[in-house]
Amino acid sequence: MNSLPNDSDKRMIPKDQIDSPSIEEGNSSGSLNGGNQVLKKGPWTSAEDAILVDYVKKHGEGNWNAVQKHTGLSRCGKSCRLRWANHLRPNLKKGAFTPEEEQLIIELHAKMGNKWARMAAYLPGRTDNEIKNYWNTRIKRRQRAGLPLYPPNICYQVSCENQQSNHSSDYSYNEKQPDEFLQGGNLDIPDIVFDNYTNNGSLSYAPSFPDIAVSSILSHRFGFQNYALPNPPVCCVERPVETEHVVPASNGTVNGGCPRLDNVIFEPSGKMQESFGLSCLYDPDSSSDSLAHHGGAIPGSCASLNDTFSASSLIPGTLKLELPSLQYTETDSNSWLACSSTPFDLVNTYVKSPPTASLQTDCVSPRKSGLLEALLHEAHVLSSAKKEPSEKISISFITPAELADGPKLSINDLKLVEHKDPVSPLGRSAAFVFNDGTPLISGNLLDEFPHPLAPSNLDSILVDAEHVSSPNLGEQDISHCRDSFRPDALLGSAWLENSSQNAIDHSVFNDAISILLGQDMCNEYKPVPAETSSGVMQGFGLDSYPWNNMPSACQMP
DNA sequence: AATATGCCCAACCGCGCAGGC
DNA sequence: TGCCTGCGCGGTTGGGCATAT
DSSP states (O other): OOOOOOHHHHHHSOGGGTTOHHHHTTOSSEEEETTTEEEEOSOOOHHHHHHHHHHHHHHOSOOTHHHHHHHOOSSOHHHHHHHIIIIISTTOOOSSOOHHHHHHHHHHHHHHSSOHHHHHHTSTTOOHHHHHHHHHHHHHHHHHHTOOSSOHHHHHHHHHHHHHHHHHHTTTGGGOOHHHHHHOOOTTOOHHHHHHHHTTSOTTSSTTOHHHHHHHHHHHHHTTTSOOOOOOHHHHHHHHHHHHHHOGGGTTHHHHHSOOHHHHTSOSTTHHHHHTTOOOOOOSOTTOSOOOOOOOOTTHHHHHHHHHHHTTTTSOOOOOTTSOTTOOOSSOHHHHHHOOSOOHHHHHHHHHSOOOHHHHHHOOOSSSSOOHHHHHHHHHHHHHHHHSTTSOOOOOOOOHHHHHOGGGSOHHHHHHHHHTOTTSGGGSOHHHHHHHHSOOOTTOTTTTSOOSSOTTHHHHHHHHHHHHHOTTOOHHHHHHHHHHTSHHHHHHSHHHHOHHHHHHHHHHHHHHHHHHHOHHHHHHOOOOOOOOOSSTTGGGSGGGSOGGGSOGGGSOO
16 A cells, blocks of 8 residues: 555646656745755645555554654645545545435534534544535535525424433533444433433434434434425414514414414524525435525525524624524624524514523533524523523533432423423424424435334324413414424415515514514515515525525625 | 636645643 | 643635536
């Protein structure tokens, strides 16, 4: 293995320079190393690769700065490490990403953001650089096409997963590297997560990484690509009570020809856009630009729009735009605190009960990473705070041990824990629940994985959920609510086809956003009135919500 | 066929963190 | 305690290739 022909040599180096002494000596480009030797830059040659491989064979990885000393290679340690990690180390998987890998990347990015190295840990044989390049390419491609970075259901999956994990084990399971999960027995393995996710013994798929497994199962069950996720029944239950207060325009006017606003606007991540036709029929082939998309649920989409709800106006702070819209600057706790993917609880909390300074200061990110889960976590915290304003918010990072310690939990905590009861239908994520009621789309690449819940559970789950959260709701409401969140109802209902009603919807939509964002932000976000109504999605299609029509805070850099 | 444009990706750069001294 | 070094990560750059005009 003295010579490792590699693509980069062929691609990056002019033929006349390959293995040429001048390049080896780095006299065309390079930097001095301690004033002694010029370190070469630029593409690696096969000879250099061979030297490096030989060195690593003998000495192992690490101590990269010693490579130059031991081998005479005119490369800095950094460059050696990079070359090894990205091209020379064994078991590297070359070639295009498989659809499975692409989906995983999307999910991981929705959860982690630009944590390429961490993502790479979940993709054996792939490097952070590869993933990063792939994602950057994807961003460009989809932005150019006006497509959302994340399929709405991915956003929602993340939302649901984190609503579970945040309250049961938000003890930084995301910080765990895969190998840590594999090793098991670690102090802070999120038992609750495992309980929830493995309760039905359904983790044959990717059992190593609970978060990923669930995510994948969710996407699998939902048929990942074809439907925007319907609303979770749990959310559906609580919404009517609160949002009617939140959005004055939602009474009467809205209910006439379209879903009640409270069924439309204040959805957890992504749903708002979806309800307004911002979501898309998602093509699993993320590399393809021929998505049958219909909207710009910007990746943030799911989040981008939502981000602006709170970040820009309710709580001052800057968004770190290079982050996926699902995420926010790590250093600005206010931002990430505020920029949720708009779980309705959070929105309502802000509208009805703006967070106090003390509250904010108490809210320390569980992962200090500004990730969606943290946002969702805070959403619940704030929601709890709203209901118990006098109670000191003890956030939350409920460790598994704390969970086991019932008496230590606050009332709010207990409530949340109750909802996470693994044996209760509510203990499952809403997506989980709904997936069972959603016909699988053929061709789902994950179809081979069985689902733990039988579809017949749906009704009981829904009723149970609503009973628990909103006992006053009548059966009619339940039925209405449930039906309202069916994809066909969301995407194909008459109100979407009624252009005049669409105008009303936009007005209501703007009203709502005005309330949430303040007028300035609302002015920035001007949905283009739907001009056609020939197609179900057309009226609210991408044209109405182009990328460049999003608030500036939502724009990709 | 020639040129322009965009895409892909390897490599570099700057920064931050952790450990050792 | 502060400095140095090694290392890793994320962002950016730039060259080659593919496609469009």
